[in-house]
Amino acid sequence: MESRNGIDRQLKRASCYSEVERKPLSPSVIVIGGGFAGIAAARALHDASFQVVLLESRDRLGGRVYTDYSFGFPVDMGASWLHGVCKENPLAPLIGRLGLPLYRTSGDNSVLYDHDLESYALFDTDGHQVPQELVTKVGQAFESILQETEKVRQENSEDMSILQAISIVLERRPDLRQEGLAHKVLQWYLCRMEGWFAADADTISLKCWDQEELLSGGHGLMVRGYLPVINTLAKGLDIRLSHRVTKIVRRYNGVKITVENGKTFTADAAVVAVPLGVLKSNSIKFEPRLPEWKEAAIADLGVGTENKIALHFDKVFWPNVEFLGVVSPTSYGCSYFLNLHKATGHPVLVYMPAGRLAHDIGKMSDEAAANFAFLQLKRILPDACEPIQHLVSHWGSDVNSLGSYSYDSVGKPHNLYERLRIPVDNLFFAGEATSMSYPGTVHGAFSTGLMAAEDCRMRVLERYGELDLFHPVMGDDSTSVSVPLLISRM
Known part of the structure; x- marks a missing residue:
């Protein structure tokens, strides 16, 4: 007859096995980068009942969007316009609902x-x-x-x-x-x-x-800065500031993310929403390496300051x-x-x-x-x-950005933006440099964050056997679209 200790060991092994194989209460995702793309992805996945942790290298949110209050009033030292004040702009409904005024600086x-x-x-x-x-x-x-x-x-x-x-x-x-x-x-x-x-x-x-x-409606300067939009999107999210990611390991059953102090995070998938300049610097090690076509897209896209x-x-x-x-x-x-x-x-x-x-x-x-x-x-x-x-500002030399935004360099195809956006296994990519239609813009970054979230949601739930095509991350909000208030030019 087996000893009591032997039975205990079997039970212990069975318990560990079940802990590894058993599905968590809800799917999990790590979002890397707290700019507009990362926050949009984290917000959407959180609202879709995913467990989401957002890792940001800076001690603040927003990335290349930064509203400074040192003068006693808001001054955007990064992005400061909404390009295209119209209902087709994915950011316009949110800005409109917040009641944030824009100052019109041009027509179409x-x-x-x-x-x-x-x-x-x-x-x-x-x-x-x-x-x-x-x-x-x-x-x-x-x-x-x-x-x-x-x-x-x-x-x-x-x-x-x-x-x-x-x-x-x-x-x-x-x-x-x-x-x-x-x-x-x-x-x-x-x-x-x-x-x-x-x-x-x-x-x-x-x-x-x-x-x-180019969207219609002209271009509007954010009179009160972009920070209220960032704060609204970030409300209630699990955000870890001063967490610089150094390594991303992808496995068949999930991802393992390592930050600068050695701490690790695991999840079913990850959304990589770091600036193109950071990807170019190779400061984040991918294991295994990204495919050659992905590395080529990173290398060939231009990033300016x-x-x-x-x-x-x-x-x-x-x-x-x-x-x-x-x-x-x-x-x-x-x-x-x-x-x-x-x-x-x-x-x-x-x-x-x-x-x-x-x-x-x-x-x-x-x-x-x-x-x-x-x-x-x-x-x-x-x-x-x-x-x-x-x-x-120091966008070009800041290790958290290493550039302001992307552009098409001579001799390189425009579809590099799309190649940069395409997922690799359980890694999903977002950011202004992954937007073919709106590169270099805040609404481009925002929209790619939503796209990455939806791609991630479908891929993870497909693996869990719980995919529901009738419940996307972002529901149809067309009935409540409001366009921001444009202040008349003087």
Whole structure:
């Protein structure tokens, strides 16, 4: 007869086995990254009764969306616009229900996407304002030049940069060339275009530069910042801040995630919603390695940098326009300031360098960068008074972002965004760089978070044998769609 100890050992083994094999009370998911994509995915899966843990490397939520209150009022130092104020924008219903006002900065057909031509006050480096008629005329010429690049695209099977295509257009169309001050204004428009992509024109793909889907309704600046939206989405979630993920192990029956301090987390699946720059840095080790096509998508997608230097003054001394600009013979020498006073009533100008200029300024200390921005302002407004406070972003050098947002680089296909989004086993990917339709935008990040959550939900429940196609993560909310309030332009 078996001893009592032997029976106890058998019972113990049986108990351990059942603990391993028995399904948990509900499926579990780890979301990596607390930006808009990660929060959207975590919110959706939590609402679908999944056990969700969100791991964020920073000591705050939002990722490349960051509302700073150091001035005593909100200033978005990362993303700050809703591009497309319409019911088709997946973020519009939430912003509308929260009652958050937006300040309209353009209509649907702005060549530079987020501001209309009449909203600029441009100056040369001697402080002389460029006549508004010339600003508008050159802006229309720039739009014609971009339209002409379509012919260059159709004629060439090989890709080239948008800058090279513009050069070809100007060779063919002498009537579109600009001389003297007009040439400097044209370079300023090119500088603004580079700001849209956070990259220099000689690196932006001619084939793909205009493939993003632009929603209707114009573009609205978030007057009170994006933080209220983030806080609403994050309410009630299990969020672990200062948890930098270093390793992701995927197995047939789940994932094991290791963070910097050695602590591990396990779940049925994971949503990887970290910035493209972080993926490029290989600071997260995947085990086994990601497939070659996934690694190639990460390597080949472009990631650019646009920074913000916010200058807070004790009074307003600048024109009542939305953008102040400095024109120059080269786009690198041009610069621009967003006038927050016009939108929010606060005496703040935000200097916004992009591409190589952002990279060069990023090497400076905050004090030096603020001084550089102020010197640019003094060039056009010699009587400018000293700022009383400043804020400086470092998206390109911040190890949590290593860039601002993605763009199509020369010679690479536009479908890299979709390849980056495609799941690998029980790993699901989200973020603005996984959105083919809306790359580089907050609503693009948000929508990919929802898509990753739904893909994850279906895959995990399929394995559990509990898949219900009639109960998606996000229900049909079309009956309660509300569009945010747009403040009239003054």
